[in-house]
Amino acid sequence: MEYRILGSTEVTEGGRSLAVGGPKPRRALAALLLEAGRVVPVESLVDAVWGDEPPRSAVNALQTYVSRLRRVLGAGTLCRHRAGYRLTADPDLIDARRFERLLAAGRAALAGGDPRVGHRRVEEALGLWRGPALLDVGDAPFAQAEIARLTELRLVAAETRVEARLALGDVSGSVAAARALVADQPLRERGVAHLMLALHRDGRTGEALTTYHDVRRLLVDEFGLDPGDGxxxxxxxxxxxxPGLRAAPSPAPHAVGPRTARHRE
Structure with a gap:
């Protein structure tokens, strides 16, 4: 059995999606998955499912939803505790946790001088995404912090993939991938740096510098900031x-977007 939140909330077995109920049971399931291995208090689950104005019957309704989920997942997976409920699952069976493990492995391989393995791991990580994280509960307050965190990691993974391609000498692939990143996140400086370097290595130095001046203009016009030092x-x-740019690893400024930019004097 596998649990998916990188897209809509879903439970699958043997490649087949299992019926976990409508929007409210899915919210309960998502809240339990985000706290997998820990007891989630009943009050927290009520807040996750109904928000600030739960009905009087909320606790009873929650018990019904959880009972249905237990029939799907198994009583040993979703357990009742005095304070609430706990969903127990191998982290590698939850797509978001597997994504994080693969991303960390890819970044470690790249830092260790093995871009081929790094690229493979990051490709595997990105392949787990089916859409925006927690798509069907995206408006729920309890999910906002995790959605933001996972979305940021997805961008980091996409940038790391470009980094690995650059290290492998795949210049044309790097240009295309970095251009897509910059089109989506024009003020994110790490992606801009990757695109500049890829264009330069492709013999398109003029375009690389134009890319820099474009982001500089955006930062000045929208935030009154200059690009970061990197x-x-x-x-x-x-x-x-x-000449060092021809063979050097792709730059990876620690700061990204306008947060790394410098205030104009």
Whole structure:
């Protein structure tokens, strides 16, 4: 049995999606999956399912939803405790946890000088996504922090994939992938850096510098900020045709987007 939240909330067995009920049971299931291995208090589940205005029958209705879920998942998987309920599952059977493990393995392999393994692991990680995280409970307050965290990690994974392609010498693939990243997140400096480097390595230095000036203009116009030092230094290195850029690993500024940009004096 596998549990999916990288997209709509879903439980599958043998590749077949299991019936877990309508919107409210799915909210309860999502809340339990986000706290897998820990007891979730009844009050927290009521808040997750109904928000600030639960009906008087909320606790009884929750018991009904959980009973139905237990019939699907198994009583040993979804257990009743004095304070609430606990869903127990191997982390690797929850797609979000498996995604994080694969991403960490890919980044470690890339940092260790093995971009081929790094690329493979990150591709596996990104392949687990079926749509926006927790798609069917995206409006629920309890899910917002996890949605934001997983969405950020998905962007990191996409950037890491470009990094691995650059390290493997796949210049044209890197340009296409980095361009897609920048189109989606034009102020995220790590993606911009990858695109600049990929274009430069593809012999398109003018386009690389134009990319820098475009993001600089956006930052100045929208936030009154200059790009971060890392991006500005990369632009200067490209301008002077620094030979080290041809073989060096792709740049990865610690800061991304306008958060790393510098205030204009």
């Amino acid at each position: 991006l500005a230094e990369l632009a200067q290195a490209i301008l002077r045709q620094d």
